[in-house]
Amino acid sequence: MTLRIAITPGEPAGIGPDLVIKLAQHAWPAQLVAVADKSILEKRAKELGEQIKLLPFDSDAAPEAAPAGAIYYLQVDKGAEVVAGQLDEANGHYVLETLRIASEKNMDGTFAAVVTGPVHKGIINQAGISFSGHTEYFAQQSDTADVVMLLATEGLRVALVTTHIPLAYVSKAITPERLSKVIHILHHDLQTKFGIEQPRVLVCGLNPHAGESGHLGREEIETIEPTLEMLNKQGMNLVGPLPADTLFQAKYLDNADAVLAMYHDQGLPVLKYKGFGNSVNITLGLPFVRTSVDHGTALDLAGSGDVEVGSFELAIREAIKLATKKAQNA
Numbered sequence: 001m002t003l004r005i006a007i008t009p010g011e012p013a014g015i016g017p018d019l020v021i022k023l024a025q026h027a028w029p030a031q032l033v034a035v036a037d038k039s040i041l042e043k044r045a046k047e048l049g050e051q052i053k054l055l056p057f058d059s060d061a062a063p064e065a066a067p068a069g070a071i072y073y074l075q076v077d078k079g080a081e082v083v084a085g086q087l088d089e090a091n092g093h094y095v096l097e098t099l100r101i102a103s104e105k106n107m108d109g110t111f112a113a114v115v116t117g118p119v120h121k122g123i124i125n126q127a128g129i130s131f132s133g134h135t136e137y138f139a140q141q142s143d144t145a146d147v148v149m150l151l152a153t154e155g156l157r158v159a160l161v162t163t164h165i166p167l168a169y170v171s172k173a174i175t176p177e178r179l180s181k182v183i184h185i186l187h188h189d190l191q192t193k194f195g196i197e198q199p200r201v202l203v204c205g206l207n208p209h210a211g212e213s214g215h216l217g218r219e220e221i222e223t224i225e226p227t228l229e230m231l232n233k234q235g236m237n238l239v240g241p242l243p244a245d246t247l248f249q250a251k252y253l254d255n256a257d258a259v260l261a262m263y264h265d266q267g268l269p270v271l272k273y274k275g276f277g278n279s280v281n282i283t284l285g286l287p288f289v290r291t292s293v294d295h296g297t298a299l300d301l302a303g304s305g306d307v308e309v310g311s312f313e314l315a316i317r318e319a320i321k322l323a324t325k326k327a328q329n330a
Ligand SMILES: NC(=O)c1ccc[n+]([C@@H]2O[C@H](COP(=O)([O-])OP(=O)(O)OC[C@H]3O[C@@H](n4cnc5c(N)ncnc54)[C@H](O)[C@@H]3O)[C@@H](O)[C@H]2O)c1
Pocket: 010, 015, 116, 117, 118, 119, 120, 121, 122, 134, 292, 293, 294, 295, 296, 297, 298, 299, 300, 301, 306, 307, 308, 309
């Protein structure tokens, strides 16, 4: 069966529209539907000197993959004219609306997955909407209390206990409850989504040198160690807390299925150093499949034609794989 996948291009002044136009230049084994304003894609294609055929999406018709050079679209009206590279808060609500529709239509089964292009969190907030990221937004829209951000590249998966919060709040956010829920979701999804029977997860400490026996912080002793001990007694295979500065080496990673980092910039710089442009962001724990690019809006490159589409394409391939697996397991 042909899967239907929603694609949200993200911030219209960024490289999202360029990437959608680029990826539509070849055929896909799924019906890709850009949830966007048609005129934004048409204008950007013209600026890039690319041809693109935009096919109106009809949810009543049987899903059909578009041929090379074409993509389906589900019209969402923009808030203002878009200039490549120039953020405009008048399009903040437009961006949110594309995400809301994609979420709603994944929840009602119209789509089998959503693949998101990069949004600009700052301009959405400037438009008067409190927004910290797709991960948190889709969790809220689907009424899911706990989700987990996981980024994956060849040879490395990194999941996060906390996501888009100020560093000053991180320690308080790492409670035994949150840690335990994150690990349960990660363990479950490594089994069901990635087919790993007994996942082995390396868990980072929070403090330098994992707290140095309590001399450089006590979160390891008070929260992380007891939680890991409890979960290991239940049959999980969790190793840690390990010093985050030394665990990212082959000696440890070769025998692990994922690393669990305590916060965004503890784990993601390593992942992106290894595979920027060739990584995928997957939200675990959601009731629908959601994948995304590993990069941001790259305003400096919008409309230039000089963009790498590798991460977006990987995100689509991964979404197709995960949605196929989900359908088979249903
Ligand atoms: N999935 C998402 O929605 C997502 C992910 C990361 C960052 N962001 C947002 O993007 C905005 C800008 O963030 P940033 O400047 O830290 O990161 P960025 O990824 O936009 O840019 C970092 C550097 O990488 C380059 N780059 C990024 N993507 C590229 C591509 N596909 N091809 C070639 N070069 C590319 C840029 O030109 C820039 O030099 C922020 O608002 C951030 O929140 C969104």
